[in-house]
Amino acid sequence: MKLRYIVPLVLFVVLAGFLAVGLQRDPRAxxxxxxxxxxxxxxLPLLEDPxxxxxxxxxxxxxxxxxFFASWCVPCLVEHPLVTELSRSVPVVGINYKDKHEDATRWxxxxxxxxxxxxxxREGKVGLDYGVYGxxxxxxxxxxxxxxxxxxxxxxxxxLRDVLLPLVKKLDA
Amino acid sequence: MRSALAALVLALAVxxxxxxxxxxxxxxxxxxxxxxxxxxxxxxxxxxNETIAASRADxxxxxxxxxxAQLKEGRSEAQIKQYMVDRYGDFVLYTPPVxxxxxxxxxxxxxxxxxxxxxLARLLRSRRHEAPAVPLEExxxxxxxxxxxxxxxPGVTADAPKDEGKAKAVQASSRDxxxxxxxx
Numbered sequence: 001m002k003l004r005y006i007v008p009l010v011l012f013v014v015l016a017g018f019l020a021v022g023l024q025r026d027p028r029a030x031x032x033x034x035x036x037x038x039x040x041x042x043x044l045p046l047l048e049d050p051x052x053x054x055x056x057x058x059x060x061x062x063x064x065x066x067x068f069f070a071s072w073c074v075p076c077l078v079e080h081p082l083v084t085e086l087s088r089s090v091p092v093v094g095i096n097y098k099d100k101h102e103d104a105t106r107w108x109x110x111x112x113x114x115x116x117x118x119x120x121x122r123e124g125k126v127g128l129d130y131g132v133y134g135x136x137x138x139x140x141x142x143x144x145x146x147x148x149x150x151x152x153x154x155x156x157x158x159x160l161r162d163v164l165l166p167l168v169k170k171l172d173a
Numbered sequence: 174m175r176s177a178l179a180a181l182v183l184a185l186a187v188x189x190x191x192x193x194x195x196x197x198x199x200x201x202x203x204x205x206x207x208x209x210x211x212x213x214x215x216x217x218x219x220x221x222n223e224t225i226a227a228s229r230a231d232x233x234x235x236x237x238x239x240x241x242a243q244l245k246e247g248r249s250e251a252q253i254k255q256y257m258v259d260r261y262g263d264f265v266l267y268t269p270p271v272x273x274x275x276x277x278x279x280x281x282x283x284x285x286x287x288x289x290x291x292x293l294a295r296l297l298r299s300r301r302h303e304a305p306a307v308p309l310e311e312x313x314x315x316x317x318x319x320x321x322x323x324x325x326x327p328g329v330t331a332d333a334p335k336d337e338g339k340a341k342a343v344q345a346s347s348r349d350x351x352x353x354x355x356x357x
Contacts, residue, residue, distance in 0.1 A: 030218055033262040098231070124235055131260035133218035133232050 032131050032150040039066070039141045040129035044119035047096055047104060054093075054119055056145055063171045064116070065092045065164075066139045068127060070099045071107035073135045079154035083138075084114040086160060090140075090168040091116035097135050098124045140164065142171045208240045211250055214267050215257055224267065 034040075043053045067083055069076040086092055094115035096104045101120070108118065121127055130139065138151040149167055151159060212226035212233075219230040225237060236257070243253050257265045269275050309317065 027221070030264045031262060033259060128235060128239065128260065131262075133261065 029152045030133070032147075032152075034131055034139075034147050035150055037147060039139065039145050039147050040126070042119075042121075042126045042129065044095070044121055044126060047094075047101070047108075047118040047120050050101075050120065054117060056141075059093070059141070060145055061143050063090055063143055063168055064141055065090055065168075066095055066130070066141060067092050067115070068095045068097045068121075068130070068132050068135050068137045070097045070135050071103040072099065073097075075154040076136045077111065079136055079156075080111050082155045082157065082160050084112060086155065086164060086168075087114040087116070089165055090172070092138075094118040095126065096120050097127050097132065098122065138164075140167055140171070204241065204244060207244055208237055211240050211244075211253055212237055215254070216265050216267055218261055218265065 039056050041056050043055045046052045046054060065086065069080075069083075083092055083094075092115055094108075094113075094117070096118055098121070104118070104120075108115075124132070130137070134153070136154050138155060139147050140149040140151075142148050148171060149163065151164065155164065209226045213224050215225040215236070217223045217225050217228035217230055217233045217236075219232050220228050223230075223233070225233045225240075239256070240253055243256065248256075254266065263269055263275075269278060271279055
C-alpha cells in the first residue's frame with residue numbers, strides 16, 4: 001500500500017482515538033489538587049446551635065465525608081437519598097454552603113436529615129479552601145485527616161456503589 | 174393608566190433590587206485595576222470559558238473578593254495565583270506552566286505547523302516535476318502559428334486583443350488535452 005493511503009488512515013485513527021476518549025470525559029470535572037492532601041482546617045458553627053463550633057481536628061481518628069450542600073441547589077435534592085444511604089456506612093458531615101439559616105432548616109425538615117452534624121459556611125469561605133466550585137461536592141476524609149476522594153457534582157448511584165462505599169470500607173478497615 | 178402605574182412600580186422595584194446588589198467596586202481604582210489584571214489570567218471554574226474578571230458567577234465574585242483581600246494584605250500576584258492553584262489546580266490558570274506534562278500543549282501547535290510546512294514543500298516540489306511539457310500536434314501548431322502570425326502582422330494591431338484571446342483559447346485547449354493525457 002502506498003504512503004498516501006496510509007497517512008490519512010493513521011491520522012483518522014489518531015483523531016478517532018482522541019475523540020473517543022475526550023468526548024466521554026466530563027468537561028466540567030476539574031481534578032482537585034487537594035486529593036491526598038490534608039483536609040483544610042476549619043472551625044464552623046453547628047446549624048442547630050450556632051454557639052458551638054466544630055473543627056476538622058475533632059474528627060481525627062474517624063473516616064468521614066464532608067458534603068457541601070445548599071437548600072437552593074437542585075442537584076443536592078437529587079443526591080439527598082444517596083447521601084442518606086451513604087450515612088448508614090460513614091458519618092456524613094453536611095456543610096451548608098451559602099444558605100439562609102431558616103431555608104436550610106426547612107429543607108432538612110422536609111427532605112430528612114441523616115447528617116452526623118450540619119455546619120454552616122455562610123460566606124462560603126471554607127468552600128473556597130476546599131476548592132468547591134459548585135454544590136454539591138463531597139470529600140472523603142480518612143482517619144489521619146487526609147482527603148482521599150472528591151466527588152464533584154451529585155453523588156450518583158454508580159459513584160456510591162463503585163467508589164464511595166468501597167473506599168469508605170477500605171479506609172475503615 | 175393602570176398598566177402605566179404597574180410598569181412604574183415594576184421599574185422602581187427592579188431599580189431597587191439592582192441598587193441593593195451593586196457593590197462598592199471603585200473605592201480604590203488602583204487596587205481594582207490590580208485585581209482585574211490578576212483576575213484576567215484566572216479561569217472561572219463555573220463557566221469555564223470566562224475569566225474570573227469577566228464572569229458574573231457567584232464563585233467569580235468570591236474569588237475577586239479573595240484577590241482584593243489578599244492584595245490588601247500585601248500578598249504578591251505570584252502568591253495569589255499559587256493560592257488559586259492550591260485549591261483548583263493548574264486548570265485555573267489561563268497560562269499553564271511550562272513543564273514536561275504541558276510540553277505538547279506549548280510546542281504541539283508549532284510542531285504541527287512545521288510538519289505541515291514540510292509536507293507542503295514536499296508536495297510543491299514533486300508537483301514541479303509532475304507536469305511535463307506536451308508537444309503540440311501538427312494541426313494545432315499550424316493553427317497557433319496562423320493566429321499568432323495574424324496578430325504580429327503590421328496594420329491589424331487593432332484586432333490584437335481579440336486574437337490574443339484566441340491564442341489563449343488554443344493554449345487552454347492544449348493544456349486540457351495534456352491533462353487528459355496525463356489522466357489516462
